[in-house]
Amino acid sequence: MQAELEHRVATARERLDEVRREVARVYIGSSSPTDHMLVALLARGHVLLEGVPGVAKTTLAKAFAEALGVTVRRIQFTPDLLPADITGTYVLSPRDGTFSFRRGPIFANLVLADEINRAPPKTQAALLEAMQEQQVTVEGDGFALPAPFIVVATQNPIDLEGTYPLPEAQIDRFLIHLAMGYPKREHEIAMLRAHQATPVAAAAVLDEKTVATMQAVVQEIHVEDDLYDYAVGLTDHTRSDQRVLLGASPRATLGLIQAAKSLAVMRGRTFVTPDDLRELAIPVLAHRLILRDDVTGDHAIREDVVRTALGRISYRKAVRPV
Secondary structure, three states: OHHHHHHHHHHHHHHHHHHHHHHHHHOOOOOHHHHHHHHHHHOOOOEEEEOOOOOOHHHHHHHHHHHHOOOEEEEEOOOOOOOHHHHEEEEEOOOOOOEEEEEOOOOOOEEEEEOHHHOOHHHHOHHHHHHHHOEEEEOOEEEEOOOOOEEEEEEOOOOOOOOOOOOHHHHOOOOEEEEOOOOOHHHHHHHHHHOOOOOOOOOOOOOHHHHHHHHHHHOOOEOOHHHHHHHHHHHHHHHHOOOEEEOOOHHHHHHHHHHHHHHHHHOOOOEOOHHHHHHHHHHHHHHHOEEOOOOOOOHHHHHHHHHHHHHHOOOOOOOOOO
16 A cells, blocks of 8 residues: 555656646746645645736746646636626526526636735635635525636735735635745846747646546645644744734644645655645745734734744654553
């Protein structure tokens, strides 16, 4: 059984490396965002990309979708967007006088929610059920979404005029938050060279069945009980930090474990290590924290809260009787 799992993990790692190479042909920059998006995909989570305009958030998301070889829909969020524009609605057929359900763009394996904070809260809320339960409810009828299902949302942290901040309940649905800054000098030069040539597109190297198979492998990754204790210690410390009003939720702790298991697969391992938890603590936990009103700052303060937890909570392997 162990040998079979090791083989499946090695196969998954090879396929994931193919995705990384394809995305790198289109998105010129650090491989870290791609790796974190793959972690979210394997963990059945969602990704929030945050950065100023022009840092290739949408380019990265589109290249990622193309490499997966799954169905993709892009939703441009605007102030006049309605919930039915996302989920779909019942329409009347003039011929026979009956109503039939017309599916919205949410019915795809990967949904790119561009500038998600530009839509009003009522429309943003249309994503809540989809992101948590992988279904939508319209007029009392439930409709299952395709599997795999992942939402990749983008938002601009600077131009806030006419935007609607995401409520805490929705932010908590995003497994990974990636703050995308300006590229390094060498990456920007390489980008300029690439744009003088014919634009390239990422080739599809996976499909729905392959993604589902890799997600199933993640569920078999071993996690020591000591690591569960370590994960709870990290999230619990964020709840007692003086700068924080509301710390990381139990959903965040569960997400950290799932993300760590996904990272183990990407590294070719059948087990999780403390370093997996440490590496993912900031992108999984920081965006979920709600700071006190008297604390001035932004996401950098939230990241510092998590770094403080990492510095003060140490991993201790329990001594077990022989």
